[in-house]
Every structure is written in structure tokens, then in C-alpha cells.
Amino acid sequence: MIQLDEIQKRLLMEVADLHKVPEGAYNIRSNSQAVGRNSTANIEIVSKENVSGIDIRIKPGTKHESVHIPVVMSQSGLKEVVYNDFFIGEDCDVVIVAGCGIDNCGNQDSEHDGIHRFFVGKGSKVKYVEKHYGSGTGSGKRILNPGTEVYMDEDSTMEMEMVQIKGVDDTERTTIAELKAGAKLVVRERLMTHGDQRAISTYDVRLNGEGSSADVVSRSVARDNSYQKFDAKLLGNAPCSGHTECDSIIMDKGRILAVPGLEANDVDAALVHEAAIGKIAGDQIIKLMTLGLTEQEAEEQIINGFLK
Amino acid sequence: MLELINVSFNVDDEGQDKEIIRGVSLKIPDDKLIVITGPNGGGKSTLARLIAGIEKPTEGRILLDGEDITDVSITDRAKKGIGFAFQQPVKFKGIQVLDLIRLATGKRLSAAAACEYLAAVGLCAKDYIDREVNASLSGGELKRIEIATVLAKASRLSVFDEPEAGIDLWSFNNLIQVFENMRKNISGSSILIISHQERILNIADEIIVLKDGELTAQGAKDEVLPTLMGTASALPGCVKSMPGKGDC
Numbered sequence: 381m382i383q384l385d386e387i388q389k390r391l392l393m394e395v396a397d398l399h400k401v402p403e404g405a406y407n408i409r410s411n412s413q414a415v416g417r418n419s420t421a422n423i424e425i426v427s428k429e430n431v432s433g434i435d436i437r438i439k440p441g442t443k444h445e446s447v448h449i450p451v452v453m454s455q456s457g458l459k460e461v462v463y464n465d466f467f468i469g470e471d472c473d474v475v476i477v478a479g480c481g482i483d484n485c486g487n488q489d490s491e492h493d494g495i496h497r498f499f500v501g502k503g504s505k506v507k508y509v510e511k512h513y514g515s516g517t518g519s520g521k522r523i524l525n526p527g528t529e530v531y532m533d534e535d536s537t538m539e540m541e542m543v544q545i546k547g548v549d550d551t552e553r554t555t556i557a558e559l560k561a562g563a564k565l566v567v568r569e570r571l572m573t574h575g576d577q578r579a580i581s582t583y584d585v586r587l588n589g590e591g592s593s594a595d596v597v598s599r600s601v602a603r604d605n606s607y608q609k610f611d612a613k614l615l616g617n618a619p620c621s622g623h624t625e626c627d628s629i630i631m632d633k634g635r636i637l638a639v640p641g642l643e644a645n646d647v648d649a650a651l652v653h654e655a656a657i658g659k660i661a662g663d664q665i666i667k668l669m670t671l672g673l674t675e676q677e678a679e680e681q682i683i684n685g686f687l688k
Numbered sequence: 689m690l691e692l693i694n695v696s697f698n699v700d701d702e703g704q705d706k707e708i709i710r711g712v713s714l715k716i717p718d719d720k721l722i723v724i725t726g727p728n729g730g731g732k733s734t735l736a737r738l739i740a741g742i743e744k745p746t747e748g749r750i751l752l753d754g755e756d757i758t759d760v761s762i763t764d765r766a767k768k769g770i771g772f773a774f775q776q777p778v779k780f781k782g783i784q785v786l787d788l789i790r791l792a793t794g795k796r797l798s799a800a801a802a803c804e805y806l807a808a809v810g811l812c813a814k815d816y817i818d819r820e821v822n823a824s825l826s827g828g829e830l831k832r833i834e835i836a837t838v839l840a841k842a843s844r845l846s847v848f849d850e851p852e853a854g855i856d857l858w859s860f861n862n863l864i865q866v867f868e869n870m871r872k873n874i875s876g877s878s879i880l881i882i883s884h885q886e887r888i889l890n891i892a893d894e895i896i897v898l899k900d901g902e903l904t905a906q907g908a909k910d911e912v913l914p915t916l917m918g919t920a921s922a923l924p925g926c927v928k929s930m931p932g933k934g935d936c
Contacts, residue, residue: 599781627781667778670740671792671841672766681791685782 391452391481394513406448407434411455423447433463440469448477456486456520461493470501479511482522491523500536508540514547521549528555532563539566553581561589569598570687573606583612587620597625601683602634613641616649626655690716690845695748697734708734710901721871721879723892731901732882736849740772741765769844775853777834780821785833788821792840805836809866828859848881889913
């Protein structure tokens with residue numbers, strides 16, 4: 381039976397939209413302890429033996445099933461590294477919901493570094509959703525450093541939605557992907573930083589197989605004194621197509637660095653990088669003001685839409 | 689009623705003071721559809737932007753129902769009942785048509801209720817309600833959505849800055865109906881349209897001509913329109929768009 385306090389429940393709702401125990405397979409980790417776990421006939425979750433973390437094994441042919449593995453931390457000063465490995469058999473169609481919420485009311489830093497590895501079987505389709513959220517009034521920082529590795533077999537598809545909108549003080553995200561023939565990777569990253577926050581996101585995507593493709597798009601907003609770096613590298617090692625895009629709004633004294641990185645090692649590799657950084661267009665604010673919104677309300681609506 | 693009293697607007701043009709609007713006084717009475725026309729560069733759009741509060745006059749006063757709104761912000765003018773349709777509709781990333789209509793009404797409108805505004809501007813609502821207001825929409829579609837937001841706002845005075853700009857002639861012919869319908873339901877409000885189009889001029893109660901920043905004519909449509917025909921101020925749209933094929 382899962383026992384969670386109100387703060388933990390609120391974090392769970394923020395990161396995984398969970399109001400109660402999810403259906404299907406799940407593993408809920410709270411303050412470094414597994415507080416609830418459920419395996420199903422097709423999805424098995426077991427603890428790792430030598431390090432902290434879990435193995436999630438999804439049987440070949442598993443369709444329309446989901447796995448939730450949220451992490452919540454409400455104890456100040458906790459620092460953990462967790463290794464989660466996903467073994468997805470051939471011909472699956474599954475949704476994986478991860479995410480981490482930290483509430484830090486103390487003066488010690490809280491840090492969760494989740495290292496996720498995905499082994500996606502031939503022809504499988506995976507949708508991965510990861511939300512990060514921080515809250516709490518303490519002076520201790522809320523730190524999240526996710527490391528993601530994706531190994532995609534032939535003709536597999538992985539769609540990753542990664543969201544960090546509020547309250548995480550420091551984040552370094554590293555995503556590595558290797559794609560075999562016909563594999564398709566789609567990444568949608570949404571990020572907002574405020575205060576003195578810092579967020580660094582690095583991608584290293586290797587298109588190794590013929591007909592593989594990657595589309596990595598980041599939309600972000602940097603407010604106050606925050607800093608963001610988006611460093612997206614695509615390697616085209618075969619006839620393939622790749623696209624990265626950084627579309628950002630800066631406000632106040634926010635700063636953003638977008639680093640394009642394209643390396644074509646095959647004459648039929650078609651790689652594109654786009655980056656646009658700027659403040660909110662003045663005519664967008666004026667349009668919403670002519671509808672009766674104040675300048676501040678107009679900015680909020682524009683940002684909400686941009687990050688939707 | 690909106691009243692402009694001796695309104696001027698100057699800009700700095702490479703160190704020189706350039707007069708865009710020169711001492712314009714006019715009245716937009718209730719229950720009337722007024723069209724401002726005149727040659728390009730004559731100051732029409734600037735005048736519309738001065739009324740919406742996007743620009744502030746260098747001199748003169750603007751009164752709405754007797755209240756001086758010259759120094760009132762765009763937001764507060766909108767709240768007092770001034771609506772404004774942009775000549776170049778603004779595009780957004782992520783904001784959907786439904787969002788924009790909801791913001792215009794100031795209510796959390798149901799999708800079905802929002803669809804009525806789209807239907808009123810001749811858009812098949814279900815195809816558009818979830819669309820983002822971005823460059824994936826054509827100029828004509830964006831224009832209709834822009835007009836739908838002004839309809840949804842239900843203003844005391846709705847200002848349309850060149851609704852014909854940027855859309856093809858055939859789309860515009862359909863848009864005329866939208867303005868004709870607005871004309872029928874004008875009671876308790878007024879409409880100001882900046883336009884060159886003869887068909888728009890034809891549904892006006894009054895026409896104002898603005899040239900080189902000055903008001904050169906103002907009066908009932910039947911008095912002013914005949915003096916404009918054949919001049920650069922008002923050519924039938926098809927003549928302008930399709931030289932040599934004037935009879936359409």
C-alpha cells in the first residue's frame with residue numbers, strides 16, 4: 381500500500397499527471413525508496429542488484445500498455461544517482477512516463493540524477509514523456525541531471541517529450557541516441573528557466589543506418605537572470621535525414637547559447653539546423669493588448685502558447 | 689461617439705520632423721459605418737493606430753463618448769470599447785484560433801460558441817478552431833481570423849485597417865458579405881474601415897478622404913463617392929488587381 385503525504389502527492393501530480401495509483405506497470409520512488417511497484421503480464425519491473433535503479437523489461441509484441449516511473453523528493457539534502465534500463469522487445473507500442481519532482485524547503489541541495497537507457501527493439505514504437513518540476517522555499521538548490529541513452533534497432537520509432545517549466549535550479553541534460561536503419565527519433569523539449577537558474581541540454585544523435593531520421597526541436601524561454609545552453613549535434617553516418625531546431629524567447633536579463641553541430645559523413649546525409657533567439661515580438665503583445673489584456677497578461681499568454 | 693480634435697502626428701525622419709497626420713478633426717457617430725480612404729501614404733493606417741492607442745498623437749485630443757482618451761493605454765481603450773483589426777494579422781507560435789477568440793471575448797467560451805465567430809467570417813469552424821495562428825494559414829485565412837477576433841470582442845467602435853490588404857480578390861469578394869452583415873447589426877456601435885475598395889465604400893454611411901495627412905473631404909457616401917470615382921483614391925478592386933480587365 382502506497383503512503384504519500386500531501387507534498388509528495390502534489391509533486392506526483394505535477395510530474396506524471398497522477399492523482400492516484402496509475403493503471404498498468406509502475407514504480408514510484410519517493411525520497412530514495414521504492415514506495416510502490418506493479419509489474420504486469422507483459423511488463424516486468426525489477427530492482428538492480430549492484431546499483432540503485434530498476435530494469436524494465438517489456439515483452440515483444442506488447443501493445444497499448446504504459447509504464448509510469450515517477451520520482452518525488454521532499455526531503456532536503458538528498459542526493460541520488462539512479463540507473464533505469466528499459467528493454468523494449470520487438471514490435472511493441474508502449475508509453476513510458478517518467479519525471480521527477482523536488483520540493484526543497486531546507487537549506488541543503490537536493491539532487492536527482494536519473495540515468496535512463498532505452499534499448500528499443502525492431503519495429504517498436506515508444507512514446508516517452510518526462511517532466512521535471514521543482515518547488516519549495518528553502519535556500520537549498522533543486523538539481524536534476526538527467527542522462528538519457530537511446531539505442532534504436534531497425535525501423536523503431538521513439539518520440540520523446542521532455543518538459544521542465546518551473547522550479548529546477550540547475551540542470552544538465554545529456555541525451556545520446558544511436559539509430560539503425562529506418563529508425564526514427566523525434567524529440568520535443570520545452571524549457572523555461574527563471575531566477576538564477578541554469579539549464580544545459582546536450583544532444584549527440586548518431587544516424588548510423590540507411591533511412592534513419594531524427595528531428596530534435598527545443599522551445600525555450602529564459603527569464604530573469606537565467607542561462608540556457610542548447611547544444612545539439614547530429615552525425616549523419618549513412619543516407620539519412622536530420623533536423624535540429626532551437627526556438628527561444630529571452631526576457632529580462634536571460635541569456636541563451638545555441639550551438640549548432642552537424643557532421644555529415646555520408647554524401648546522402650541531409651542535415652539541417654535552425655536556431656532563432658529573440659524577445660517576444662512587439663506586435664504580438666500589441667495585438668493581445670487591443671483585445672483588452674495588459675502587457676504582462678499578453679506576455680504570459682504568448683509564453684503559455686509558445687511552450688504548450 | 690469617437691471624436692478627434694485637431695490631431696497631429698509627427699515622426700523623426702533622419703533628424704527631420706515629418707508630419708504624418710496634420711490637424712485632423714472628425715467625428716465617428718454611433719450606428720454608422722464610416723470608411724476612410726485616400727492615396728497610399730496619406731496617413732490612413734496611422735490614423736487608425738492613433739485611434740487604437742498604438743501610436744500617441746503629437747498634438748490634439750481624442751474623445752470617446754465625451755471622455756478624453758488621448759493618454760489612455762491600448763489595453764484600457766480596448767476595455768472602453770475600441771476594437772482594432774490589423775492590416776497585417778499578427779502570427780503566434782502555439783496560440784490556437786480558439787485561444788485567441790477566448791481572449792477576445794474575455795470568457796472561457798465553449799468551442800461551439802467560438803465556432804460561431806468563425807462561421808460569421810466564412811470559415812468552416814471545425815477545420816480552424818484547433819489550428820495555430822501561424823504561417824501555416826494563408827493570408828486570407830489569417831485575415832478572417834483577425835476579423836473574427838474583433839467580432840468576438842464586440843466593441844463599441846471596431847476599426848479595420850485595410851481588410852483587403854494581402855488577400856486575393858476572390859477571397860475579398862466573400863469578405864464583403866461579412867462587412868455587409870456587420871452593417872446590418874450595427875445598432876449601438878460603430879464601424880470604421882480603412883479601405884480603397886469600391887465595394888466597401890459602397891456600404892459606407894459616410895466617407896472620409898485623407899491625403900498627405902490632411903482631411904480633404906468628409907460627407908455622406910452619395911456626396912463623396914462620385915467625386916472619387918476614377919481617381920486613385922477609389923478604384924474598383926478588379927481594376928487595381930487585374931489591369932485591363934476592369935469589367936468584372
